[in-house]
Amino acid sequence: MKHFPIFLAVEGRPIVVSGGGEAALAKLRLLMKTEARLTVIAAEPIAQIATFAAEGKLTLIRRTQQPGDATGAALFYAANDDPVEDGRGTALAQTDGALTNWVDNLEKSQFITPAIVDRDPVTVAIGTEGAAPVLARAIKADLEERLPASLGILARVGKAFRAAADALPMGQRRRAFWSDYYFRAGPQTLESKGEIGLDDALGTLLAQHLGQSDQPGRVT
Structure with a gap:
């Protein structure tokens, strides 16, 4: 490289x-x-x-x-x-x-x-070190089609909510919360209510995750 x-x-x-x-x-x-x-x-x-x-x-x-x-x-x-x-x-x-x-x-x-796919604040950079500009453009075009324009909105709103999400313990529970937001609750809310509904959806989702207890361990 x-x-x-x-x-x-x-x-x-x-x-x-x-x-x-x-x-x-x-x-x-x-x-x-x-x-x-x-x-x-x-x-x-x-x-x-x-x-x-x-x-x-x-x-x-x-x-x-x-x-x-x-x-x-x-x-x-x-x-x-x-x-x-x-x-x-x-x-x-x-x-x-x-x-x-x-x-x-x-x-x-x-x-x-590099070639850039812009979903601000999500940015994907693609480089081939000058070896294959056509390939870089093809990858960019593929990602432009795959990544929805709404991705940036979800990331921007999620970033503003990070301090509140720190109420969850670090590790699996916090990762589960963000996965739930980015791949389920967030896209569903954006489609049904638009960006204006995301803050409330995040608050509701956080309350749900705070109410969940860690899975009990087992001693064998």
Whole structure:
């Protein structure tokens, strides 16, 4: 395994994209799903990127990349569709101390962005280390079909209930509660009452599980 899969905390942290064309736009559509602070450096950005800047979704610097532009950045993407400029920008960003990705250049990248199935806060990342992009896309398409859009809602509501669920002892009983929620009570409630009914369903389910005693042990 040449690339170690991790989930990087980017909330409130700067991510810099060098480039103002279609390659940069493709990365931005993904990055805008995060809570990072995005900066785009491009002398002549396409209209959609300029619109994102006007809407306050990112900061746009209308010039070519300069030393120091990536200082403090969590990540840097070189996405100019120009190998000379991408090479120059990558070198500058590495000097600035940022982790760098040269779009569509695996060998020159310090990290890669996997194919992603987004059911926020549930995220599935699929990577083939550049060996089989077609396979990664096929796996992504299969998972997109298999994982319902409601999965994210169940996970988000469940996360908010975790402190209350700590009333159950750790181990089998707590795992049984969450299994009951995610695979039975949660989906049933979401289908019949919508998201608004999940909190009450969790409370009822917790009361049921708190009322259950552990299975008695046997001494032989």
